[in-house]
Amino acid sequence: MLSNDCIFCKIIKGEIPSAKVYEDEQMVVFKDIEPKAKVHLLAVPKEHFKLLSELNAERASLLSHMLQKIPAIAAENGCAGGYRLVINQGDDAGQTVFHLHIHIMGGEVLPV
Ligand code: 5GP
Numbered sequence: 868m869l870s871n872d873c874i875f876c877k878i879i880k881g882e883i884p885s886a887k888v889y890e891d892e893q894m895v896v897f898k899d900i901e902p903k904a905k906v907h908l909l910a911v912p913k914e915h916f917k918l919l920s921e922l923n924a925e926r927a928s929l930l931s932h933m934l935q936k937i938p939a940i941a942a943e944n945g946c947a948g949g950y951r952l953v954i955n956q957g958d959d960a961g962q963t964v965f966h967l968h969i970h971i972m973g974g975e976v977l978p979v
C-alpha cells in the first residue's frame with residue numbers, strides 16, 4: 868500500500884524522478900539526492916510504513932528480502948570494500964522521510 872503524500876511513494880510510482888540502481892517487485896534502490904558518503908544509496912520497500920515498530924510478518928519478510936539483496940547491490944555500486952547500513956527511526960534520529968528506508972553508505976573509508 869502506497870501513500871499519496873510521501874516522496875518515496877512518488878518515486879516508487881515514477882511520479883518524481885530518481886537515479887535508480889535496482890528495482891524488483893518488493894523494493895527499489897536509488898541514489899540519495901544529498902549524498903553523505905561517496906556512495907549513498909537508499910533501499911526502499913514498496914510498502915508505505917514509517918517505523919520498525921510497525922513490522923508484521925509480511926513486512927518482516929519484505930525487510931528480509933531487502934537485506935538479502937543489499938550485499939550484491941552494494942558491491943555492484945562501488946562498495947566492494949565494505950559499507951554501512953543505517954535506518955533512522957523517528958525524530959531524535961533525524962528521520963525526515965516517514966517511509967522506512969535503509970541507507971547504504973560506502974565507496975570510501977567511513978569515519979567511525
Ligand atoms: P532520513 O533522514 O529520513 O533517514 O533520510 C532521508 C533521506 O532521503 C535523506 O538522506 C535525503 O537526502 C533523501 N531524500 C530526500 N528527498 C529525496 C528525493 O526526492 N530524492 C532522493 N533521491 N533522495 C531524497
Ligand code: ZN
Binds near residue numbers: 877
Ligand atoms: Zn511512502
